[in-house]
Amino acid sequence: MSKYGEKNIKAYGNNFTTMTPGPFARWMRTCLIWQFLRFIAINIKMIVVVGKSH
């Protein structure tokens, strides 16, 4: 997992100036507890936007 994204960066290529997630950020993306909390948060945010749009 370590350096997963960084190894794909090409020096001075078109992806050289972007950001890449580290191991913790990637782990959090599929961490069940954290993602359950995010699921609730995202749904609330989406419901607010949907409500503003109708």
Next chain:
Amino acid sequence: MARLVVLGGGVAGHTAATFAAKWLGSEHEVVVVTPNAKWNWIPSNIWVGVGEMSKEDVTFDLAPVYQKAGINYKQAKAVSINPEGKEGSDKPFVTVEFTGQGKVGETEEVQYDYLINATGPKLNFAATPGLGDANGLGEFTVSVCTADHAVHANEEFQKTIEKMKKGERQKFLIGTGHGMCTCQGAAFEYIFNIEHELRKAGVRDMADLQWISNESFLGDFGVGGLHMKAMGFAVSSRIFAESLFAERNVEWTIGAHVNKVEKGKAHYELLDGSMGEHEFDFAMLIPPFAGVGIKAYDKAGEDITATVFAPNGFMKVDANYAAGAYENWKASDWPRTYQNPTYKNMFAAGIAFAPPHGISKPMSSPNGTPINPTPPRTGMPSGIIGKAVAHSVCDLMTKGESAHLHEASMAEMGAACVASAGKGIFTGTAAAMTIYPVVPDFEKYPGTGRDTDYTFGEIGLAGHWIKHILHHLFIYKAKLNPGWTLIPE
């Protein structure tokens, strides 16, 4: 009894027809004319295209649903509109040609009091030589635009996996197949689902993934990109998109107009005027959209197509089509009621309405080739517009011609969007985003054009769960199962 005819049974047309049927009851008639026998939840086609869902998972038969709703369903395609009627009759009508119901090829004149044009797009494969022809998809590339296309795409995809397992390296080219395409999001989802499936199959190291699109920057998505709040910053979608491409080791070519496709090779022109080519073993290139080509005639039979439709074949509505150069564009150019300015009993919804101009900044190469995304009108905005138009028509039918028209400007509505980056109940990820408003309003929100309190995005498993739930929720709603009206568009 008055009659509403809805052309098209996609997100906008189905939403409009089903709400109209519910609100009008049996006092008025609702007719749906659509060439398809099945309804398709198009956002899930990308999962069909990688073998994670079947065609049956994303489609269902329309006939029993319309029967339940009391809608007169004609499996046919609209050929022409006569908004003034014809000699001897002032009654407007649509000429339709049947594609099913045992009447294939037969034509019929369907009279209407009100018309909603929600035909969606013609997939204009013929715009790029080699991508396809007037009959549809060509032999060199695949598509996920329809469920059948996605089934074919998966068949070809599985062949590449077998080749890689035998040690044969494969190159994937995915993106847009023309300089004036929209729907970059679908291609975005597909390339990352391909990448996810390749990892699951254990052959990722045998694949080279190449993105090509007409966006001037990654993350434009046809809406000029968006700024999202993250880590205390308002961050451009470009940063997030580039990050994902780098992380998943996907190369990108942007600002590209694919001008020719051959077996195993796509030729393109870039915004700087230079030409290039990408070789591929597997290519999924989204075609540009056009109107479906409905003609319009006046009472005398004279062709008035140019009066009713814009040159791209989409129906003119209450938009400002005279905005001109980008510097003059305003949020107020975008239509509010979707009523045709010439014939007040005609409306257009979803992709079928002619937008006043793009959302992304227009660009062209030094050779004069326009290369920029055209504006998306799919998904949530399409459903909201369909419902608003149905509301207006129902009020006109029940309260009279002075009834207030309902409004749904894309410059005042937001959208929730979930872009899958791989399917899996515990391993899947998706970018969950909201954008408010869809069309940036730089007068109201100087700088980014959008309210960053309501524009956000993040990638993770939660987004995948939401996309999967939405898949079932919207199919449940489209089938008009109990409580369907409680599910928002």
